[in-house]
Amino acid sequence: MEMDKIWRVNLSDLSVKSEPVPAAWAGLGGRALTSTIVAAEVPPTCHPLGPNNKLVFCPGLLTGTVAADSGRLSAGAKSPLTGGIKESNVGGTAGQMLAKLGVKALIIEGHPTDGKWHGLYLNQEGLRIEEETETLGKGNYESVQILNERVNKRVGVVVCGPAGEMKMLTANISVKDPDSHIRSIGRGGLGAVMGSKKLKFIAVDASGATGMPIADPEKFKAAGKAWADALMAHGVSGSALKTYGTNILINILNEAGGLPTHNFTAGQCKEHDAFSGETMHDTIVKRGGNPSHACHPGCVIQCSQIYNDAEGKYLASGLEYETVWALGADSGIANLDQIAEADHIMDDLGVDSIETSVMFAVAMEGGAIPWGDGAEVLRVLKEEIAKGTPFGRLLGAGTEAVGKAYGLTRVPVVKHQAIPAYDPRSVKGIGITYATSTMGADHTSGYTIATNILGVGGHVDPLKKDGQIDLSRNLQIATASVDSTGMCIFVAFPVLDSAECFQSLLDLINARYGIALTGDDVVGLGKYVLTTEHKFNLAAGMTNKDDRLPEFFEYEPVAPHNAVWDFTPEEIDSYWNF
Amino acid sequence: MQVQVRLYATFRNDRFNEQMRDYPPGTTIKNVLDDLKIEESLVGTLFVDFKYATSDQELHEGANLGIFPVVGGG
Structure with missing residues (x-):
């Protein structure tokens, strides 16, 4: 089994090195670790597409294990879209392979000045960097096929597409799924950061990796069964999502x-x-x-x-x-x-x-x-x-x-990022999430739709202001923790509804690392993540005035409820009282 | 009285998508569920006139009733 390590790749001088994991980072993974590294190493006022930004990839705490739905990979950087910190996570196969190769974090630094593009190859032998030409300008589906032939069919691929090569603010980072189709590190223009470093792809070959170290295999196995059973027993995670998506x-x-x-x-x-x-x-x-x-x-x-x-x-x-x-x-x-x-x-x-x-x-x-x-x-x-x-x-x-x-004037963005599929006037909890999320308008960072609309985790009336700030805060804290575990956010449906399900997730983490986290520790982790990200954003130049929805939501009522956005600035700012 | 009933997801199977149906005054959502042979434990979310509702709610002439099983996404 591999000892966990940190890999650093510098595109300025093409150096590659591995380092032991600092003690302070050992208990972190996924979003908690990408945000910690970005906050520690990226100057908040740097240009996101310049030499001082870093692009950080971290598997979650359980990624690479056999625990159901634990395959997420987080990416972090300063976002060229929002101007603040960004974490975006993805499924696909690369995250599990990175974890199996003992990669706690992969940090991409520097900025090439010679106009050349590069690709990274990571396997049991180590990490090597090579100049890349063949896949430049190619669509992601073709790039994945080229790497399938160049490395092997099972290779994990993280790729910067044509939009990332052009450093477009809409550019994402694409990740191969088990059928050589595409999953996305979608939001915040992280593809432009990868493109600014002229890094075309990361090819991950975990052939021969022997599996993950588990501190208490018996306990892990029992918790894994309870966990999978709980996911399958819930109506949303067990049947609805696989039928209708x-x-x-x-x-x-x-x-x-x-x-x-x-x-x-x-x-x-x-x-x-x-x-x-x-x-x-x-x-x-x-x-x-x-x-x-x-x-x-x-x-x-x-x-x-x-x-x-x-x-x-x-x-x-x-x-x-x-x-x-x-x-x-x-x-x-x-x-x-x-x-x-x-x-x-x-x-x-x-x-x-x-x-x-x-x-x-x-x-x-x-x-x-x-x-x-x-x-x-x-x-x-x-x-x-x-x-x-x-x-x-x-x-x-x-x-x-x-x-x-x-x-x-009707431009639906918060912190320069587009508002997704839920109107904040008629589903007010999600409006608080859009306004206060460190990520810009992002439904996944505190999915109040669960409680406002779907009746998961109780019910809070979507058309009234009562309870929305507490709901959004609690969900954003919980989500920051889940985003650090390597678990898909859809596990939140059963976790919100079942204490046993939540306990089995804690048991998995504790058995993996030989520790004794409690529910309070998980809440503490979520608060730490949000606070770390918020501090970065303030240091980058954001203020509480950036925690606001576009003005048109206040003066344009929306049918059928004729609802408007009516939270005061003071009410929104109270979100950060924790 | 006339009630516009809309069914979603698996509740559409062997029933209908949308129908105007006739019920006596005082009919509750629970009565409609019974009439349609929908088991209440399978119901996730109910809407009357596009607002959250519970099964004991009484319907009115011209009400819009939406019935979902337990579903979710995001």
């Missing part, structure tokens, strides 16, 4: 009047069933696709899917609610095939399908693209953004840049 939320949010439509001018969309989770499920089954697909080995939730075209040929996988919403309801493209094709192209280019799709709705309001014109969106993706034309560069800079270019 996350896109089931189209009809729920439409029914709740919280489905932002036509660039946030309405809360319901009359074409909702054309692209709902139910319609998507039936279409997938009819065409011989697969509604249940695991994005990494060991996932029992299986929210991903294989979506085929009308001829039964693969078109897209991992179609998420937020992408379908932004193209279907927000941009008015009531055509699931066009939405799936756009999703595939976005994965191939390596752009965040939330930032990019919310941008399309803003571009439509600005008159740059006709409302609901799916064919034109597909053309723009292929002919403008992919080719980096001047218009494509503007769109590739994201929602806020396009809103400014067209002189719009």
Whole structure:
């Protein structure tokens, strides 16, 4: 078994070195570790695309073990989109392989000055850096195939797509899944950071790795069974997500009047069933696709899917609610095939399908693209953004840049990052999360939809202000902890509803490391993560005035509830009282 | 009285997506669930006129009723 270590790669002088794990980092993983390293080593005022930013990859505390749904890999840096700290995590196969090779953290530093691109190869022999030419400018699907042939079919791949090469603010980092399809380190423009370092890919080959050290194997095995049983016993993680995927939320949010439509001018969309989770499920089954697909080995939730075209040929996988919403309801493209094709192209280019799709709705309001014109969106993706034309560069800079270019006031962003698929006027808890998250507008950082809409973890009325700040704070603290474990955030559904499920997660961590964490320690970890990130953002120049929603939410009531955003600045600021 | 009933996810199987249905005054959501042979323990979320509702709620003429099993995403 490998001793855990820190790897550093410097693109200024092409040096590669490994270091022992500092004692202070030993108990951290995932988001807790990426944010700790970024806060410790990246000057908060640095240019995110300059030589002083660092891109940090960390598997979670349980990543690489056999525990169900523990395959997440976190990436962190200063975000070129938000100007603050960023953590974004992903499934796929690379995280588990990095963990099995004993990589506690992989830190990418420096800035090449000679215009050359490089690739990293990590295996049991160590880490080597080589100049890269073949995959430059290639789509992500082709780059993955090239690396499958160059290394081996099982190689884990983390790749900077064409958008990242062009340092677009919408650029994500793409990660290979078990079927050589794409998962995404989606938000905050981390692909542009990877591109700024001219690092095209990280190829991870864990062949021969012997498995993870487990301090108490008997206890780990028992906790692992209780954990998997609890995930399977809950209605959301055990059956709903593998049937309908996350896109089931189209009809729920439409029914709740919280489905932002036509660039946030309405809360319901009359074409909702054309692209709902139910319609998507039936279409997938009819065409011989697969509604249940695991994005990494060991996932029992299986929210991903294989979506085929009308001829039964693969078109897209991992179609998420937020992408379908932004193209279907927000941009008015009531055509699931066009939405799936756009999703595939976005994965191939390596752009965040939330930032990019919310941008399309803003571009439509600005008159740059006709409302609901799916064919034109597909053309723009292929002919403008992919080719980096001047218009494509503007769109590739994201929602806020396009809103400014067209002189719009209805520009749904917080901390310069696009607001996803839940209207904060009619689902007020998520508005507090958008406003206060250290990540910019990010539903996953404190998913109050669970309690506001889905009845998970109790019920807090989405249309009233009461209880929303406490709800968002508690969920953001819990999420910061879950993001550090390597667990998929969807484990939160059973964890919120079942004390036994939460205990089995603690037991897994304790058995893995031979420690005795309590529930209070987990809360403490979450608070530490949020506080560390908040301090970085303040040092980068943000203030409490950045914890605000766009003004239009205050003066434009949204149907059907005629709801407005009515939290005072003082109420929002009280979020940080912990 | 007329009630617009919308079913979602697995509740659509062997039933319908959306129907205007006739019920006597005083009908509760629970009565509608019984009428449609939907087991209450399988219900996740209920909406009346696009607002959160509980099964003991009484329906009114022209009500919009949405019925979901336990589902979620994100």
